[in-house]
Amino acid sequence: MNDKYSTTAQAEKLSHKQLLAKQWKSIDWKRAEQEVNRLQIRIVKATQAKHTNTVKRLQYLLTHSFYAKALxxxxxxxxxxxxTAGIDGELWTTPAQKMEALLSLTDKGYKASPLRRVYIDKKGKKKKRPLGIPTMYDRAMQALYALALEPIAETTADTKSFGFRKGRSCQDACEYIFTALSRKASPQWILEGDIKGCFDNISHDWLLENIPMDKSILKQFLKAGFVFKGELFPTEDGTPQGGIISPILANMALDGLQQVLSDRFHTNRLGKIDLRFKNSHKVNLVRYADDFIVTAATQEIALEAKELIREFLLGRGLELSEEKTLVTHINDGFDLLGWNFRKYKGKLIVKPSKNSIQTVIGKFSETILKRGKAWEQEVLIMKLNQQIRGWTNYHQSVCASEAFSYLDYQLYELLWRWAKRRHPKKGRDSDHVR
Known part of the structure; x- marks a missing residue:
């Protein structure tokens, strides 16, 4: 008798999973994108018109929309x-699991789970940086609310902010910097900004007061805490690196910096933009996430801009790193986003930075001499080509021929060492090397 009920229950469970899978596969994704995009456009228009209540209503409609949840x-x-799973170890891999997750997404009684804390290598540095991994459910909730927050973030963003924004890239930032600094009359001084642990230190009070979204949901995202080595730790500040909504929150916290600089260096006593002030001060902000530079006509103006930025950041729980925030002359050059910008005899040259070159050589060495020491030649070639393509594509728009030649030489030396290990009796001039 029990076996009969057990078999029936299993059949019903299987049938339910099949139904869920069928529902997931039948979702009209084109229509989903159109419906969400339509609501996002309405949010943009309401934001531009400063109709706060309309924005809230439209955000509610979007975050409770079937199609937004599906996306x-x-x-x-x-x-x-x-x-990559969160602390619950759960992954959504099958269509049935995805559909079940979609139907379960709700703000009613929502409580975020603690993040799983891991440490990953910091780009170009020996130090590691913390990464918080939310559960799949929390990630989906963040993705859902990001759909409702992003239109506002885009509408109110600084025009010279290039990081984590649709249709903008590092290359766009590079192009703008080149335009701002390449002429004879261009600014000569650069403030290189470095914010101490931006993502880790943004004030929760500032975010909860200023980010236009459901405060109870935002509080859950911010106050979830994290688990490391089996121990639970609270989160009092910051927005975790690894969260889908974190880049939007960080961008919104730093937006407004451009206006602060413009108010001081571009406007007259009547509060209007005055080209005489703008052209004499030559202050321009370029920001990519928490990396930024400010151009200036003189060293004094750059230092004044630094103090304004310090005050701006203070209200957000952030501060500049004194050691890494530098005022540099363009003839001495500066690094940003993996490039070095420097004037040689009055001509601006942009090329891969030394740090970027050393980092990629380190990756090649890791691939060839450590991970690849037991690989077949074909596998090693495939893996290396992926890395080479990624790096060269990133730097193809700048003066990189010298760097490419140097990397070619370094690759040859590393591959020679790999080949020598595999074929110790062969010489450097043997046919298999050439």
Whole structure:
């Protein structure tokens, strides 16, 4: 008798899963994108018109929309982190699991789980940086609310902010910097900004007071805490690196900096933009996430800009790093986003930075001499080509021929060492090397 009920229950469970899978596969993704985009456009228009209540109503409609939930689940199950679980160990891999997740997404009684804390290598540095990995459910909730917050963030963003924004890239930032600094009459001084642990230190009070979204949901995202080595730690400040909504929150916290500089260096006593002030001070901000530079006509103006930025950041719980925030002459050059910008005899040259070159050589060495020491030649070539293509594509728009030649030489030396290990009896001039 029990076996009969057990078999029936299993059949019903299987049938339910099949139904869920069928529902997921039948979602009209084109229509989903159109419906969400339509609501996002309305949010943009309401934001521009400063109709706060309308914005809130439209955000509510979007975050409770079936199609928005579907897109949120699809995003977290197709991005790079889809195979990385949070503290619950759960992954959504099957169509049935995805549909079940979609139907379960709700703000009613929502409580975020603590993040799983891991440490990853910091780009070009020996230090590691913390990464908080939310559960799949929390990621989907963040993706859902990001759909409602992003239109506002884009509408109110600084025009010279290039990081984590649709249709903008590092190359766009590079192009703008080149335009701002390449002429004879261009600014000669650069303030290189470095914010101490930006993502880790943004004030929760500032975010809860200023970010236009459901405060109870935002509080759950911010106050979830994290688990490391089996111990639970609270989060009092910051927005975790690893969260889908974190880049939007960080951008919104730093937006407004351009206006602060403009008010001081571009406007007259009547509060109007005055080209005489703008052209004499030559102050321009270029920001990519928490990396930024400010151009200036003189060293004194650059230092004054630094103090204004310090005050701006203070209200957000942030501060500049004294050691890394530098005022530099363009003839001495500066690094940003993996490039070095410097004038040689009055001509601005942009090329891969030394740090970027050393970092990629380190990656090649890791691939060839450590991870690849037991690989077949074909596998090693495939892996290396992926890395080479990524690096060269990133730097193809700047003066990189010298760097490419140097990397070519370094690759030859590393591959020679690999080949020598595999074929110790062969000489450097043997046919298999050439």
């Amino acid at each position: 949120a689940v699809r995003r977290v199950t197709t991005n790079k982190g889809k195979k």
